[in-house]
Each structure stands twice: as structure tokens, then as C-alpha cells.
Amino acid sequence: MIEQHEYLPSFLAEAREHLQDLGLAIVRIEAAPGDRCAADNVFRVAHSLKGMSATMGFDAIVALTHAMEDVFELLRQRAGGLPPDAIDVLSACLDALETTVEEIGAGGDERLDPAPLVERLRRLARDRSPEQELARDGGAALPDLTRALAPGETLVHLVAELADACQMPAVRAFMLHEALRAHGELLGGVPAPDMVERFAGRRVEVWVATRADASALADSARAVGELADVRVREEALPSPAAAAAGEPAHAPGGRGAPPRAAATVRVDAERLDELLHLMGELVQHRTTVEALAAEASVPGLPQAVQRLARTSQALQETVTRVRMVPVESVFLRFPRLVRDLAARLGKQVELRLEGADTELDRTVVDALGDPLVHLVRNALDHGLETPDERAAAGKPPTGVLELSARHAGGHVVVSVRDDGRGIDPAAVARVAVERGLLDADDAAALDAAGAAELLFAPGFSTAAATTDVSGRGVGMDAVRESVRALGGEVSLVSEFRRPVTASGDLPATSQGTTATLRLPLTLASIAALLVTVDELPYAIPLDRVVRTVRLDAVEVRSVRGAPLLPLGGELLPLCEVAGRRTPSDAGLADRAFAVVVNAASGRRVALAVASLEGQRELVTRRLPRSVSHRAGAAAGAVLPDGSVALVVDCDALCDIARCGRNPGQEGASA
Amino acid sequence: MPAVDQVVVCALGGEEYGLPVGQVREIVRYSAPRPVASDVPWMRGVVSLRGRLVPVHDLAARLGVTAAGGASAKLVIVEGDEPVGLVVDDVVEVLSLDQAQVEPVPSGSGRIARVGERLVLLLDGDELGT
Numbered sequence: 001m002i003e004q005h006e007y008l009p010s011f012l013a014e015a016r017e018h019l020q021d022l023g024l025a026i027v028r029i030e031a032a033p034g035d036r037c038a039a040d041n042v043f044r045v046a047h048s049l050k051g052m053s054a055t056m057g058f059d060a061i062v063a064l065t066h067a068m069e070d071v072f073e074l075l076r077q078r079a080g081g082l083p084p085d086a087i088d089v090l091s092a093c094l095d096a097l098e099t100t101v102e103e104i105g106a107g108g109d110e111r112l113d114p115a116p117l118v119e120r121l122r123r124l125a126r127d128r129s130p131e132q133e134l135a136r137d138g139g140a141a142l143p144d145l146t147r148a149l150a151p152g153e154t155l156v157h158l159v160a161e162l163a164d165a166c167q168m169p170a171v172r173a174f175m176l177h178e179a180l181r182a183h184g185e186l187l188g189g190v191p192a193p194d195m196v197e198r199f200a201g202r203r204v205e206v207w208v209a210t211r212a213d214a215s216a217l218a219d220s221a222r223a224v225g226e227l228a229d230v231r232v233r234e235e236a237l238p239s240p241a242a243a244a245a246g247e248p249a250h251a252p253g254g255r256g257a258p259p260r261a262a263a264t265v266r267v268d269a270e271r272l273d274e275l276l277h278l279m280g281e282l283v284q285h286r287t288t289v290e291a292l293a294a295e296a297s298v299p300g301l302p303q304a305v306q307r308l309a310r311t312s313q314a315l316q317e318t319v320t321r322v323r324m325v326p327v328e329s330v331f332l333r334f335p336r337l338v339r340d341l342a343a344r345l346g347k348q349v350e351l352r353l354e355g356a357d358t359e360l361d362r363t364v365v366d367a368l369g370d371p372l373v374h375l376v377r378n379a380l381d382h383g384l385e386t387p388d389e390r391a392a393a394g395k396p397p398t399g400v401l402e403l404s405a406r407h408a409g410g411h412v413v414v415s416v417r418d419d420g421r422g423i424d425p426a427a428v429a430r431v432a433v434e435r436g437l438l439d440a441d442d443a444a445a446l447d448a449a450g451a452a453e454l455l456f457a458p459g460f461s462t463a464a465a466t467t468d469v470s471g472r473g474v475g476m477d478a479v480r481e482s483v484r485a486l487g488g489e490v491s492l493v494s495e496f497r498r499p500v501t502a503s504g505d506l507p508a509t510s511q512g513t514t515a516t517l518r519l520p521l522t523l524a525s526i527a528a529l530l531v532t533v534d535e536l537p538y539a540i541p542l543d544r545v546v547r548t549v550r551l552d553a554v555e556v557r558s559v560r561g562a563p564l565l566p567l568g569g570e571l572l573p574l575c576e577v578a579g580r581r582t583p584s585d586a587g588l589a590d591r592a593f594a595v596v597v598n599a600a601s602g603r604r605v606a607l608a609v610a611s612l613e614g615q616r617e618l619v620t621r622r623l624p625r626s627v628s629h630r631a632g633a634a635a636g637a638v639l640p641d642g643s644v645a646l647v648v649d650c651d652a653l654c655d656i657a658r659c660g661r662n663p664g665q666e667g668a669s670a
Numbered sequence: 671m672p673a674v675d676q677v678v679v680c681a682l683g684g685e686e687y688g689l690p691v692g693q694v695r696e697i698v699r700y701s702a703p704r705p706v707a708s709d710v711p712w713m714r715g716v717v718s719l720r721g722r723l724v725p726v727h728d729l730a731a732r733l734g735v736t737a738a739g740g741a742s743a744k745l746v747i748v749e750g751d752e753p754v755g756l757v758v759d760d761v762v763e764v765l766s767l768d769q770a771q772v773e774p775v776p777s778g779s780g781r782i783a784r785v786g787e788r789l790v791l792l793l794d795g796d797e798l799g800t
Contacts, residue, residue, distance in 0.1 A: 277721040277722075278721070280721065281720075281721055536704065536705065578707070619721075621718070621721060621722065621723045622723065623706070623716065623723055624716060624723060624724065624725040624752055624754075625751075625752060626708050626709070626710045626713050626725050627706050627707065627708055627716070627725070628706075628707040628708050628709045630707050631706050631707035631708070632707075633706060633707075636704075636716060636718075636723045638718040638721060638723075642701075642718060643704065644703075644704035644716055644717065644718055644723065645704075646704070646706060
């Protein structure tokens, strides 16, 4: 086994890309079983993965991808498309590969048992051509790259297809090995060099460490005779020097990379973050220089500063754009997920993807996946009905699930819409009362909006209890929490009508449910209102600010010691930016202003502050983990003078203000 | 017992503490951290270290000594799950220690190095980073 860790990051990145391609190919094959191009893609991906995994010494992945490659080589040549169960087998292979790649990525071992999948793959091909099922084993020996290549040596991968007429594959393979040994050392192959006498297959693969030219090896191989085809390739091993320097070790065009890769460079995500951080600092320094230049009278300085500003702005825009990726990369995992889940639940679903090319900051795209998976699962599990139920409700048997993304101002809106049964307020109320979240009077008055909000209440749902009742609800509080952590918000809207009849038991009709995620375009910078409290700076996200009020112009009221701000007939809780529920012991004496902000679910709170410093564009920084949730801070930001401002988490503050002791029970009072 | 090699010796409350060189990322002049609520009793806030927000831990409070404070105070940034800044009165020197100089603390856990008349309590940055 080679010193893997040097190459592991690039292996993982490439493997994930290939697996995504494989997922896409499966979706396409399912849509059109005769799609030759998609079958070719399966073959190509399997081949690439095998090569990569072989150089890394991941034997099980090699064994599985080798079988995939073999079987699809056969299948793609047949007329009439792929066998019907090919999709299932491929999906199982993809799952297994994804799991093992992620395990490897998490620092674990390769824990894939390829045998059952290899058997299923072989069965795909068997019904048509039993002769292909000849024991072609002989084991695979993978190149052992602990043996570092000597200077001047290259690793050559040779693939020879035996001619159909070849009667004794083992002999040919042996001759081939001997011919190649003349050029260098055989590091491994399929069959393994020491197992060649048992070989009964049609294809021989060898990895050779050699000083000779790849073409010279090919010539020697062809001289062996009875070979239909010989292909050689120098394996593009990442050079240890480049890896040590932290270069993304990637050989574009090497291992059957798709053509689009040619014009792109893979960059470590952390470097992009670093680039953005440095960019943020540059902007801050520029501001300082601008301020100093305004006081100095050096000829030409203002022009120079202006040019500096222009260039740095252009640079900032470019850096921001570099980080943008289409939301498609998240959407692409859904065709399979929806297909698998629908099959398991016995439902018919048409998945529609809209706005997949909508671009988002990479950090947002990465973070979007899990909440979205949750919403889609909920929609399938609880929202959409079975074909029978749909027929009974007068709907077409196939339900529609639509995932869409679009830009809206400085935000991106991602929604998950289904045309299922919707959220039944009566059913939600029943569960809420059972769980002690609602008393009977409130339950009777619960409307659709209140019911939707209740689903986000922690403690509302446990998977077992709500499956058939709510139409929604499993882990929605977790979804809300993770979306809020991104500075976004999630809401549910359900169009639900229960026909009023004498019998009262007619099926409810529903337009379905839409879950809407509203997220910032980027997590990296925000426009904020800078304020101070106790001489410490706080940044309030500008898109949350409704208005500012001078506190000497209003009479602050108090209920049970908690200050309330009367504003336009409304009483808003007046709270502290620092997360405490009420202004500190010093009272409100030094608080000159209140900033009214929008928080989750249309609520508003007023934040008492000492001064308003103005609007700033701030690059946000992650806070250390040891910062308490009670701090009411979503992030930090470094100001030009080097001091740190806390970015106020309006939703968390609202929770603290509304509920005092326990922010978790917010939903219950809806 | 892991081999002791070189340690960064810090002065704190009239005593000396040693941190393995390999765990010290850098040493910067102390600047007052930005206070922020935390569940960690000795966390005093955050500072910006080249754009990254690093928690500042009051090492004296954690060890139960009284820091001298003053202009020579330093922030020792140690590696851990995430970097943490430890407040010390000063950084004295980097010492190379022989295994023979190291012995267990007579009363209690940990290890101590005798360097002539000096006593240097050896700290583990990994533990302190949490």
C-alpha cells in the first residue's frame, strides 16, 4: 500500500466526481434503457475508478469496478438496451461505492465486500452469454507502489484483449507477462502475475514499472500474438513533490477524464476560503489606505488610491464568482433518491427540477444538501399519497414533486413542492395536544399557518408517531436549525381544504405543500448595520433591519419586568444584542436606539443599542465552537481597526426574547 | 510516556510552564479579546488571528494561579481541534529537555521538569485546546 494520505484528497475528489457521473448515467439509463451513451458512461466511470483505486491500493473497489467494466463492456454492445434489473444492480453498486469512498474519506478503511455485487453484475450478462461466465479469475494483484519508481521510471498500464480465436488464455497471458518483464518490473495486474496459469479470461491487465517507452511495451505485447487489441497508458501518478506542496494532484485528461475537465482546474475548497478571507482583508486595508490618503496631500495619491479601489473591487467580484457553483450539484442526487424512496413506499412520483443552473456560493450549496434531503423525504413519505389514495381523492395516480431554485434579491429561494395531501391542521392539533404543546382551546383554533409553524416545534415530531398523521414533521426542527445556522429561514405552506359535508368523512382535497428555503447567496460576506453596546461592536444583518427608533422618542413599557417597545400599535419585546433576555442591570440608561428587526416566522423584536455606526460590508468569520448558543451570535467579523464585531443572530435573539428560559418552545405558542 | 523534546517555557503567576514546541503554532502579543458568551468557564473571548477568530483561554484561571498581567503578556496559540490562544505573563525561552530531567508531579497528575533550580510544569497543548 502506498503512502496514501498524500494523494487521498485528490483521489476522493475525483472519485466523488465520477460517482456523481455514474448517478447521472443511471438516471439516464432508467429514462431511456437504450441510451448507448449513458451505458458508455458507466463503462468509462468504472474504468476510471478502477485505475484510480488501483494506484491507491483499494482492492475491493478495484474488484467491483472491474466487474462493472466487464459487464458493461458486454452489455453496451448488445442490441435492445440493458436488462431491466441493470438499474437496480447499478444503483446498488453506486451505493456501495459511495459508502466506501465516504468511509475512506472519513479516515476509515475500505470496507466493501464486492463479491455479492460482482455476482449480481455477472448475472446481468449471463442470461445472454454464458460463455462469458468462464472462470476468468486468477485474482487481481494491484501495483504495489511502496516501491517508489526509480528516477527515469514510469508506471505503464497495459490492457490486452485476447483474440476470440485464442484457445489458451493462460499461455498467452504468461507470454505477455514474460514479454513485459523484459522491459521492467511487473508491479501487478489482472490476473496477478503469479496466478497467471489459472487465467481463463479475455483481458489481461498489467502495471509495469519501466524505463522504456509505453509504445515499446505495446510493440512487445503485440508480438506475443493472438491479441485483438493492446492499449497502453502511462499512469499519471501525482508527483510527491507537487503533493507535498499542497498542489491538488490531478492529472486532467489522464484517466479518461471527461472532456469538460480539460478547461477547468480543481482547487481545494479550503484555498477558496482562504482566498476569500485574504480578499476581505485586502478590502479592509484598502479602506484604511483610503482614509489616510484623504488626509495626505501627495500629488497623484488620490488617483492611485482610486485605481487600487477599482482593481480590488474587480478582484473581489471575481473571487466571489469563482466560488459560485450551480445548485445542480445538489439537485443531481435527487433523481435516484426519489426513485428509490418512491419504489420503497409504493408511490408514483414525477420529479421536476427547475432552475438547476442557479448559482450559489459553494459553502451554501454544500450546506443545502442535508436540509433539502430531509424536506424531499418528508414530502415523499408524508405529503404524497399512494396511487390508490390519489385516485380516491380524484387526483392523477402519479404525484408531482418539484424542486426549484431561483434568485431573489440577495437571496436564493429553494423550494420543495408536492401536490400531496397537505398538512391537516386538525391532525396536527391532535398530536400537539397529545404532546402537551397545545391546550384544547388553542388546538380548536389552530389554522393552517399555525399548524405548519407547529411542525417546526422541537418535540413535535418523532418519526414513529407522526408518519401517518401530520403529512409533515419528521425532524423539521432540525431542518430549521440547520437552515438558520446558514443565516436563512425555512417555512411551510400548505393549501388544504376539507370539504364540508353532512357525513364529514370525505377525503380532504389539497393543493399540496410547499417548503421554502430562503438562503443568503453567500455565507462569506454580509451587508450589516454596525451598532455598539457597552462599547463593543455588533453587526446586525441589514436585510433583517426594519427600522431604527430613538428610544427617547418613545415610552418604553414593562410587563413583568420585561421591557416592551410600543410601535405603531404593536408591542415589541425590547432585548439585548448580547443574548440576555432583557437589558442588563444598568437598565436602558445608555441605550439610545432601538433597532427593529425581522426574525423567524414574521416576528419582530427590538434590539436596544447604544449607538448606530452605519452600514458596512463585512466578511464574516466562523466563531470558535466554544462560543455559547446563548451568545445570540451567528458569526464574527473583523473590523478595519482589528476589533471583532459579533454578527447578531436575529432568530436566536427572538427565540430568547419570546420564551425567556427555553427558546425551544417557541412553536408551541403559535 | 511520550518523549519530551523541546518546550516553550512560559511565565505565569510566578511559576513556569512548558508547552511542547510542536503544539505551539505561534506566539503573539496579548491584546484584549472580544468578550463573547461561552460555556467554557475560562474562555475570555475571541481575537482575530489573520482573519481567523481564535478563542482566548485564561490559562491562569484554569490552572488556579494569579496572573501578573502587564505589558509583557503574550498569547500562545496552541494547535488542537481548533487553535486556542492561551494567555501567559511572558514567554521565557525554548528549552531542550532530557528525559532524566522529567519526573511525575509529586502530588497530583502531570509531569514536571527540573532545570537546575527551576521547576517547569509540563502542559499538554492537546488537553488545553479543549
